[in-house]
Amino acid sequence: MMILSYLLILLMIIGALAAVLFENLLNSIISLGLISLIAAALMFILKAPDVAMTEAIIGAGLTTSIFIFTLIKINRGDSQ
Amino acid sequence: MRFRDYLSLFLVIILGFIIFQAFDGTIDNGLNIKQFGEVNLSERTSIHYINKDVNNESTQIIYNESKNPESGSANYVTSIIANYRALDTLGEITVLFIAAAGLAFVLGDHNKNNAFASDASFIVKIGVKILFPLLFLLGIYIIIHGHLTPGGGFQGGAVIATAILLKFLAYKDYKLNHTGLTILESFAGISFLIIGLIGLYTDGSFLTNFLANGTIGTLFSAGVIPIIYILIGIKVGAELSGIISNLINA
Amino acid sequence: MAFLNQWAYIGGSIILILIGLFGVLTRRNLIKIVVSIGIMDTGVNLLLVSLGYINGGLAPILTATNPTNNLNFVDPLPQALVLTAIVIGVAILALALSIVIKIYENNNTLQIDEIRGLKL
Numbered sequence: 122m123m124i125l126s127y128l129l130i131l132l133m134i135i136g137a138l139a140a141v142l143f144e145n146l147l148n149s150i151i152s153l154g155l156i157s158l159i160a161a162a163l164m165f166i167l168k169a170p171d172v173a174m175t176e177a178i179i180g181a182g183l184t185t186s187i188f189i190f191t192l193i194k195i196n197r198g199d200s201q
Numbered sequence: 202m203r204f205r206d207y208l209s210l211f212l213v214i215i216l217g218f219i220i221f222q223a224f225d226g227t228i229d230n231g232l233n234i235k236q237f238g239e240v241n242l243s244e245r246t247s248i249h250y251i252n253k254d255v256n257n258e259s260t261q262i263i264y265n266e267s268k269n270p271e272s273g274s275a276n277y278v279t280s281i282i283a284n285y286r287a288l289d290t291l292g293e294i295t296v297l298f299i300a301a302a303g304l305a306f307v308l309g310d311h312n313k314n315n316a317f318a319s320d321a322s323f324i325v326k327i328g329v330k331i332l333f334p335l336l337f338l339l340g341i342y343i344i345i346h347g348h349l350t351p352g353g354g355f356q357g358g359a360v361i362a363t364a365i366l367l368k369f370l371a372y373k374d375y376k377l378n379h380t381g382l383t384i385l386e387s388f389a390g391i392s393f394l395i396i397g398l399i400g401l402y403t404d405g406s407f408l409t410n411f412l413a414n415g416t417i418g419t420l421f422s423a424g425v426i427p428i429i430y431i432l433i434g435i436k437v438g439a440e441l442s443g444i445i446s447n448l449i450n451a
Numbered sequence: 452m453a454f455l456n457q458w459a460y461i462g463g464s465i466i467l468i469l470i471g472l473f474g475v476l477t478r479r480n481l482i483k484i485v486v487s488i489g490i491m492d493t494g495v496n497l498l499l500v501s502l503g504y505i506n507g508g509l510a511p512i513l514t515a516t517n518p519t520n521n522l523n524f525v526d527p528l529p530q531a532l533v534l535t536a537i538v539i540g541v542a543i544l545a546l547a548l549s550i551v552i553k554i555y556e557n558n559n560t561l562q563i564d565e566i567r568g569l570k571l
Contacts, residue, residue: 123456126459126460127455127459130459130460130463133463133467134463134466134467134470137466137467137470137471137490138470140474140486140487140490141470141471141473141474141478141483141486141487141490146480146482146483149483149486150482150486153486153489153490156467156490156493157493160493160496160497163460163497164497164500167460167500167501167504167525168504168508168509168510168511168525169500169503169510169525169530169533170510170512171530171534172496172500172530172533172534172537175534175537175538176493176496176537179537179538179540179541180493180537180541183541184489184541184544187541187544187545187548188482188485188486188544188548191482191548191551191552192482194552194555195482195552195555195561
């Protein structure tokens, strides 16, 4: 269990670097969703099931979709 | 990378060094932060929340047996959010309301165009038709059982907003009734305030628990906590759905 | 291993906050800046929750298997604060993104050094 959580933290930091350094906006938004999902798993390991639920629903679900809707708005403006 | 980037990297590393010093539990830096996992709960305020003895009435709490404890929720996080620190929660949902109102103000309520050019495929539409009532039901379940299991108004409201997001993804012409949303939201906020004022009138302090607590661990227990959490669930669900609807139809 | 035990969660979340701060300071694209703010948000939440953890602690809920208040529960107070902070966070991000949409409609660009009035 401990090794698993260390690997998850390492993956989360790599995802954060990817989200900041990627040039493509869609890639960095997906990385942000990945970070939130891993954070939800870590909070479950830290015995916080309430927070893990909230982070999984809101961080990984709603935030990603809100970002993608913004991207859709902006790309459609490009084509017009 | 330009000079400015290297300067930012340097500043961030210096700041990180300072923050790491602050959270080092092995040295005495005057902040009294313990090492990870070695917190002594009896030195913290939370021990009173766990023993339910904020008013100095120390009793043993036993699941499914104790009657009328100080705060009747089996989930300690819920008892902090909706009872001990309910005033904080009132402030938080006010911030949420202001953010949602600011978004509607910035984007404008024109409903001028949809985000998607066409409906989703047949399979997605049928899937959403099956999933939508189930997700809505799951949200209501999470809200109602907030004082017994993990979950509550914030999580359940977010699940309901996700169900509505699925509708938006499947049908390009799906519209929410914004007037209805506003009425629901205002009803929830005003009822929250009225419950607080009733507590002020009967027991002398704002948002205090004025109903009987019942046996800890049963569905009809915990006094005003389930009522407050249902109101929070309505408010969070309406506001997050409004945010999604405004962003899609901007 | 003892070093990892002590620093994995706290250090990891502080590194997450610092990566987000670096992104806010150096990125040129407005959406990338909002993504960096989201990373900082997640880092702060994880840091607060990990400050309340107790070795071998139980999730702070009374159930049929953990029936009394004398057991070794983790600290519920940071969890309650983080729970509301996450919901506020998504509303703030949505507000920021709506402002980004309006800026794009007015200036037709997302690069902050091409926006009129923000040029250094």
